[in-house]
Amino acid sequence: MRLLKNTCAKTLALVLGVVGVTSLSQAGTLEDRIESGETIRLGFAAAPPWAYAGDDGSARGFVNGIAVDVLKRMGYTNIEPVLTDWSSLIPSLKARRVDIVTGGMYIIKARCENMDFSDPIGAFGDTFVVPKGNPKNLETYQDLIDQKLTMVAPSGYNTLADARDAGVPSSNIMEVPGTTEALAALRAGRTDAVPINVLEAKHAADMDENFDISDPEVFVGREKQVVGIGFRPEDSAFREAFNKALKDYMGSDEMMATVTPDEYIKAFLPTGQTTEAACKSD
Structure with a gap:
């Protein structure tokens, strides 16, 4: 009987240990996930030319292209595309089903309250x-x-x-x-x-x-909005490193070669707009 109890106790401890490790992995930062050998999951919806899945399931569109290029500059290539509905992007990030949102979202106050954005990657109307x-x-x-x-x-x-x-x-x-x-x-x-x-x-x-x-010059809406790439608040260190790599990348020949096939032109490059200011806009 004692042997049975000891065996059960050891089994329970092993199960709890596995669950604990899994929970830690799920609750940790993106850097923890990368260090454990997991993929960096890019979350996006079918919204060409911003982001979409290629015929082979790869992450396509200029926002994905920018993200993948910058991640490569940071030394990361183990990337997994995750296609979902637009309305599910931020919930998926918060629920840890994706790690970075590359859907091409305008940086506005309501979104900034739910996730952090990179520096702007473009300005659009x-x-x-x-x-x-x-x-x-x-x-x-x-x-x-x-x-x-x-x-x-x-x-x-x-x-x-x-x-x-x-x-x-x-x-x-x-x-x-x-x-x-x-x-x-x-x-x-x-x-x-x-x-x-x-x-x-x-x-x-x-x-x-x-x-x-309709004529974009006649359309009456909000001023040009800046677009960024989304991160969880707890991944602020990773986002800051991403921004550092992004700064040298923006407007480069490498960037333009990546984004031009998806209709991004130099006129869309940010001209001094900041994420901080955009996050104050409704």
């Missing part, structure tokens, strides 16, 4: 994706209001709040999981416009002859 020829001449949120039209945008996109702030009735705003669903609604005639960032809008129009974009 918004516009509408509309049916071919822009038959209803949509250029601003006020046009939607005046014509009592509807719009759709992915969950978590700043354009949802921007539209409400501009006075578009909530009943005329649809929210869907991602860009794919938003464009499908426009293609099917279930909505009149998709307000998204200029790069996604241009990509959508280039890829589908049924779409056009």
Whole structure:
């Protein structure tokens, strides 16, 4: 009987030990994960040209390209792409299902309250994706209001709040999981416009002859927003090292060779904007 008790006690101790190690690994920093031989998991949604999965499942898009290049400069190559819904990116980071968010998120106050951002990797504005020829001449949120039209945008996109702030009735705003669903609604005639960032809008129009974009210079929304790469607050040391490598990388020939195929041009480079200032913006 004593032998049985001793065996059970040892087994329980072993199980608890394994669980303890696993818990520590899950609760530790990204540096702890790397030191234990685990991958660096990049979390992103299907939002070309910002981020998307290649035919082979690889992390594609210019935000992923920037992240991968900078991580390589830091000496890290054991990288794992994790494709998820846009609305799941920050929850996945907080739940430790991914380690870095490379979805191409604008740096705004609400997001800064839930994760930390790298220094800006670009500055961009918004516009509408509309049916071919822009038959209803949509250029601003006020046009939607005046014509009592509807719009759709992915969950978590700043354009949802921007539209409400501009006075578009909530009943005329649809929210869907991602860009794919938003464009499908426009293609099917279930909505009149998709307000998204200029790069996604241009990509959508280039890829589908049924779409056009409104004039970005006429669109009335927020000022150009800066975009960053997301980290957990407890990974601040890793983020600071990332920023150090990013500083030398931004605007380099290496960077432009990586991002140009995904429609990023030098005009999108940040011009003095900071993450600290962007985090104060709604």
